[in-house]
Amino acid sequence: MSKTENSKLTSRTEGRDLILEREFDAPRELVFEAFSKAEHLKKWWSPEGWSTPVCETDFRPGGTWRYCMKCTDESQEEYGMESWGKAVYQEIIEPEKIVQIDSFTDSEGNIAEEMPSTKMTINFIEQDGKTKLISRSEYASAESLQAVLDMGVLEGVTETWGKLANVVEELKSR
Template sequence: MKETIKHQTVETKEREIIFTRVFNAPRKLVFETYSTCEHLINWWGPRSWPLSYCQIDFKPGGTWHYCMSGPNDGDESWGLAKFKKIDEPEKIIYQDYFSDKDGNINTEMPAFDTVITFDSVDSKTKITVISKVGSKEEVEKLVEMGMIEGFTETWDRLEEHLEDIQES
C-alpha cells in the first residue's frame, strides 16, 4: 500500500515500511541532523514523545542509545541503533531495536534493518527510509502502534528544526 501524507510518501510492503520526503535544506546539513545528539534532541520523536536521553557514537560499529519520554509520568520508549555503514552525506545503514534503559534489546518487539538515503534534488534533500522487519505481521503491528503517524510528526519536527538552524 502506498499513500501520500502531507509532504511525504509512505509505502508498506510485505516486510518493509518506506518513507520518502523532500526537505528544503542542503544534503550535508540534513545528514548532519542525524549524526549528533545536539540535533536529534530537537526533532527526533513525535511532539508528545520527545527525546529525553541521547548518547551517540556515530561511526560504523557505533551505537545510538536513546529514550523518548511520553506525556504521562513514567512513559518511556527506549531504543538502540547499531550502525553498520555510514557513507557521509549519502547513506546510513543500521539495525534498530527497542531496548531498555541499560541498552538491553527487547526481543519481544520487532527489530528493524534500516537504510536511510540522502539524495540532492536541486538545493533540497530527498530522504528515503526503508525499515525492514521480520514479517508482514510485524509491519502490521508497527502500523497499528502508530509508527506512520509518529514518523510523520517526527519529520515535521525535522523540517522545523532545519528551518530554524538555516535562519540563525
C-alpha cells in the same frame, strides 16, 4: 502509496519493508547532520507531546545511538511513559546514506526481543538544493511490520519528520 496532508510524507509497504519519503527544503549535508549529531537528534527524534531526554551517539560504523523518548503531554494517555531504543550503525556514507539496526530496549540497553527490530537504510538524495529523504525499514516478517504499523509508526514519523524540518530550518539559518 499514501500521503498525509501537510506532512509531505509518502509511505508504502513492499512485503516486509516500509518505505517512507519526504522532501526537505535544505541541502542534504544539513539533513544528514541532523541525523548524525545527538544535539540535533534530541530536538526532533520524538512525536508531538514527547521529548528525548536521553540521546547518546557514537556515529561511526559499529557505533551505537541510544535514546529514550518520554511522553510529556499530560493530555495523552501515555503521559510519563518512556520508550527506549538503540540503533547500531552498520554503514555510513556521508552525506548520502546511513544503515542501522534499530531495536526497542529497556533502560539498560538490553534489546526487547518481543518487539520488532528493523534494518533501516536512510538515503539522502540532493535535488536542486533540496533533499529527498528515503527511509527503507526491513522487518523480519510481514507480521513484525504490521505490529509497528499498528503501534502508529506512520503518525509518529509524520510528526517526528515535521520536527526534523524545523531543526533543518534552524541549521540553515546559522
